[in-house]
Amino acid sequence: MTSGFFSGSLLKGLAVRVLFFLSLALMPIGLIAIVQTWEISRQNQTSAELSLLAVTEQASSAERRVLQEAFGAVDALSALVRLYRDDPVECSELFREYRNATRNYEVVGFVQVDGQMECSSSGGTYDLSERTWFKSAMANPIRAATTVDFGAVSRKPVTVVQVPVYEDDELIGFMAISIPADVIASEEEPELSLTPLAMVTFNAKGDILTSERGMDVSGVEMPENISLSVFAGTDTKVFFAENAKAVNRAYAVLPIVPDTVYALSVWPENTPFLQMDLSTRLSTLLPVAMWAASLIVAFWALNRLAIRHIRKLGRQMRRFALSRTLPRDTLSPSIPTELAEMETAFVAMAESILRDEATLEDSLREKNILLKEVHHRVKNNLQLISSIMNMQIRQAKSEDARFVLRRLQERILSLATVHKNLYQDDNLVRVDAKVLLEEVMGQLLKVGLGPGGHVKITQDFERISIDADDAAPLTLLTSEAITNALKYLPQSSHDARLEANLRLIGPEEARLTVTNSLGRVPSVTGTGLGSRLIDAFARQLNGQVEVEQTESTYTLNVTFHVPKTAKQIYDY
Known part of the structure; x- marks a missing residue:
């Protein structure tokens, strides 16, 4: 909390x-x-991405040069094949001379739509209708590059570059050039500031054409669960993904032959290009x-x-509230004007409060002195009345008259005891019930028992602070209860006993108990004056009266409310 x-x-x-x-x-x-x-x-x-793409472009410059020259050659030769395709011998001689002049290609030829290649640099007629690259070309006649593991003519790995040839808007075949793998590998690589982990080229279908680090390395470094075909048609792209070994890599993709062949480079995630500088x-x-x-x-x-x-x-302020101590030192002279005004107002208010409290204390002291004087005079007057009544008792002729006057005298003395305790205590609002009841009981026992009594007296009163308004009814109630108990005690038995105690039984609840042994059966009709007074005083205390009687004892219990604070008094 x-x-x-x-x-x-x-x-x-x-x-x-x-x-x-x-x-x-x-x-x-x-x-x-x-x-x-x-x-x-x-x-x-x-x-950073542009730098990575620039390095990728440099790293793929050899493949770019070979493939771009090859596509340029097939584009140029496709215009000539329309003129010479009807003469296979002359067409083959033309292609042979071109291949010998360039020395970069294995086979240069024209494949008809039926898969027959009659015009080629190798001469002769070849049936390519069952070749995978030819079937793919017929299904989708576009510029393309395909890797062939075993060439139909060269009998070795080659990369086939082909373009469709049309005449009068009708497909008549494909102009194709096969590039040996060693030609691409023999191209001189430029010096790079950084070397990629792997470098591959791939076609629009996602098939890898070349690999600078070998297929074993490239296969491991390729992005996991991502097909390269998704990058077809992409201008440039840099992305991060995990490779086959679940290691995060950076990948750079750019086209080296637009819409046909692409280069992809693989880089560590902590490549300097990708690291933020300071x-x-x-x-x-x-x-x-x-x-x-x-x-x-x-x-x-x-x-x-x-x-x-x-x-x-x-x-x-808190120090003043706790101990009414004025500030010993003021705030710094450099404080803002508003705070200085607040401090001045506080000091003035504190001094005013101290003056007012001193005045109130003087007034309260005077009132307490006057109130004590009132209680003292009331006590003296009650004792004077008691003395007069004592004289009257001695002059009374009948025992009943003396008994009535003595009971009245006891009640007056009980009230005098209350006022005596009030003016003797500095607290005029609360009274100690223990001191009050012990004094009242002492007076009653002195008069009620007389000399030679054999009654066992037990009294135990807790120190309970009660309101001054409750002191008189509690005292009178106790006086009536003790008097009734004394009246019914056995006269000759040595077992006669009288017990009186006051206990707290709750946070704000107390119980007065008076128990006496029985000499004669008391009246249980409740018509006696003592019983009526006990009930009246209990009502003034907002209490409940309970009587417990056996063959040998009589017990009176009075449970009443004891507020912890004084009752609110309104000055009207």
Whole structure:
């Protein structure tokens, strides 16, 4: 509960609220800084991707050069094949001369739509209708490059580059060139600032054409569960994915023959191109640093100008509230004018309160003295009345008259005892029930028992503070109960006993118990004066009367309310 109160007070503090509103005020600037930081990060990311693509373009320059020359050759030869395809011999001689002049190609030929190749640099006629690359070309007649593990003419691995040939908008065949794998591998690689983990080229269907690190390495480094065909038609792209060994890699894709052949390079995730430099990291932290610095400066200024002075003024107020001590030293001369005015007003108010309290204490002291004097005079008057009644008792002629006057005298003395305790105690509002009842019971026993009595007396009263208004009815009730008990005690038995006790039985509840042994059976009709007085006094105490009687004992229990605080008194 204490920690909850502390956290609630902290959240309601001046510093927290000012910092909160300052954060709201800085929010637009912070948003602008965040947007600018995102823009810088995006530009840096773009620059890193462009750098990675540039290195990829350099690394694939050999493949680019060979494949682009091959596609340029088939495009040029497809125009000539329309002129010479009807003369296979002359067409084959033309292709043979071209192949011998370039020395980069294994076979240069024209494949008809039926799969027959009669015009080629190798001469002769070849049936290619069952070749996979030819079936794929017929199904989708477009520019394409395909890897063939065992060439139909060369009998070795080659890369077939083909373009469809049309005449009068009708497909008449495919111009094809096969490039040996060793031709591409023998191309001189440029020097690179960074070397990729793997470098492959692939066609629009996602089939790998070449690999600079070997297929074993490339196969492991390829993105897991991603087909290369999804990048067909992509201009450039840099992405991150896991390879076959679940290691995160960076991949760069760019076309080397538009819409036909693509290059893909594989890089470690921590490639320098992709790492943010110090300036980028600082720019990322700039909005947070600005916000934190602004709040620190604001808190420092607020604490120096206001909070510490307010706390000191608060401590002075609490000290004054607890001990009525005026501040020994004033706040710093450099404090703001508003706080100086608050301190001046507080000191003036404190001095005024001290003067008023001194006046009230003097007035209260005078009233207490007067009230004690009243109680003392009332007690003297009651004792005077008791003395007069004592004289009257001695002159009474009958025993009944003396008994009535003696009972009345006992009640008057009980009231005198109440007033005596009130003026002898500094607290005129509350009375100690133990002292009051012990004195009343002592008076009653002295008169009621007389000399030579054999009654065992037991009295045990707790120290219970009762209201002054309850003192008189409690005293009179106890007096009546003790008197009745004495009246019914055995006259000659040595077993006669009288017990009286007062106990707290609850937070604000007490019980008075008077028990006596029986010498003669008491009246149970409740018509006697003593019984009526006991009931009346119990009602004044808001109490309940219970009687328990056996063959040998009689017990009176009175349970009544004992408020912890004095009753509210209204001055009308």
